[in-house]
Amino acid sequence: MPRPELLARLAVQTAERAQARLQRHLRTIARADGPWVESQGRRLLAFCTNDYLGLAQHPQLIAALKEAADADGVGSGSAHLICGHRREHAALEEALAEWTGRERALLFSTGYMANLGTMQALLQRGDLCVQDKLNHACLLDGAQLSGADLKRYRHADVDAAERQLRGNPDACALLATDGVFSMDGDIAPLRELAALCRRERATLMVDDAHGLGVLGDNGAGSVAHAGLNAGEVPVLMATLGKALGCSGAFVAGSAGLIDGLTQFARTYIYTTAMPPALAAAARRAVALARQESGRREKLAGLIQRFRRGATELGLPLMPSHTAIQPLLLGDAGRALEASKALEAKGLLVVAIRPPTVPQGQARLRITLTAAHEETHVDRLLEALAALRLADAPV
Incomplete structure (x- = not known):
């Protein structure tokens, strides 16, 4: 029996992941400006950065x-x-x-x-x-x-x-x-x-x-x-x-x-x-x-504002009180479609799917930073309300 070829095996595994809609893709950011990023010629309001205090461009x-x-x-x-x-x-x-x-x-x-x-x-x-x-x-x-x-x-x-x-x-x-x-x-x-x-x-x-x-x-x-x-x-x-x-x-x-x-x-x-x-x-x-404790205080206020709004909308909010605010959607395809719909509205929110998270626990991983403003949070909540995620099976 011939020895298996490593690159061929890797190609099969990659194809299987793509078929399951779990394939990862690179996104090139042309420019960053506070919470805003430019990608593929579009200016997007990002809710996926870990720059929690907004210091990266200080x-x-x-x-x-x-x-x-x-x-x-x-x-x-x-x-x-x-x-x-x-x-x-x-x-x-x-x-x-x-x-x-x-x-x-x-x-x-x-x-x-x-x-x-x-x-x-x-x-x-x-x-x-x-x-x-x-x-x-x-x-x-x-x-x-x-x-x-x-x-x-x-x-x-x-x-x-x-x-x-x-x-x-x-x-x-x-x-x-x-x-x-x-x-x-x-x-x-x-x-x-x-x-x-x-x-x-x-x-x-x-x-x-x-x-x-x-x-x-x-x-x-x-x-x-x-x-x-x-x-x-x-x-x-x-x-x-x-x-x-x-x-x-x-x-x-x-x-x-x-x-x-x-x-x-x-x-x-x-x-x-x-x-x-x-x-x-x-x-x-x-x-x-x-x-500068004011950065943490501002971030805490934005977190509270988002959680209050998400709760009022009945969104599938996970129990987090940090800058990481995941919405648990369960199905990987549903999370991916929600991410694409938000991007169409000018918001960059990444869908996290298996194997990064367990099967059946795909989510939108929303992160807030001190660079965001209350109006940004309100815009995100308005866009999420339109997706009717409260009906998501989890």
Whole structure:
């Protein structure tokens, strides 16, 4: 029997996904202007960006990036441990550690690389990694790459997490969870998970990609929002490309954790450091996020306005009080048609379909930002009302 050919198999799988109306497509954005984007010659009001504080085009971030680029050029030219670690990287790490209440922080090129590297450094074969079933893919991939025994618990179910931990009481254990879940928008029960980890002598890791900048005092994130400290959440990861409007990620924790990651996190050791100019822009974003509470207050008001209006319309709103406001439509085709209908009205709202979400849980993932205005929210609600989504089978 002839050996199967890999590209042919991939083509079959791609065709099957297209036939099921689950194929993903790239969209090129020609220009962005606050919450507005230009795509295929049309100006669209976007409700799908993760730029929660509206900082991505802030003039102070642009000025910081330009100034650093003028001084140091663009690329860092090397990995951090060779000669790529510049003063802007060091200053950003110090700012992130102070903001999150940790001893140290370590920069990574992306959140995916941060989670892969952290788990690969912490976990070994025979260890136990317990995770929420709705965790981001990079947390799941990181556990699998490490060779640890991965056990998943029902979403936000602390009792189920406890059963998984107690199933292997002799193993070194890491419990990892999103702080804010990227597709549902709800917040993990962090206080209860932290108490569980104390009882079971497990290490708690929180991926706060969608909480940093938005939740907690001074925007320090979902961990701060839950009133937890560095001892209760010893491993904290967050990204710079969402509320901070830049790119990259970091892990924050004790000096011992960061020293260990520097030695053993392969995705840190063997990759080129982010451009120093980008680190300069991110450091300015940290300062703005901490100082300008009005952005969070405006965002909170827009979230309340949207939820109130969606409830009055009977829309299939999921129970989220963050900037992520999904409308659960169930059928992937229905979600796709709703997205196309909104685009025809000048609104960009992306349909999220399997395998990103479970079968039967396709949705419109609506995200609000501080760059939006009340009139934008009202326009979205008016367009959604016309789609009669209240009748959607879920």
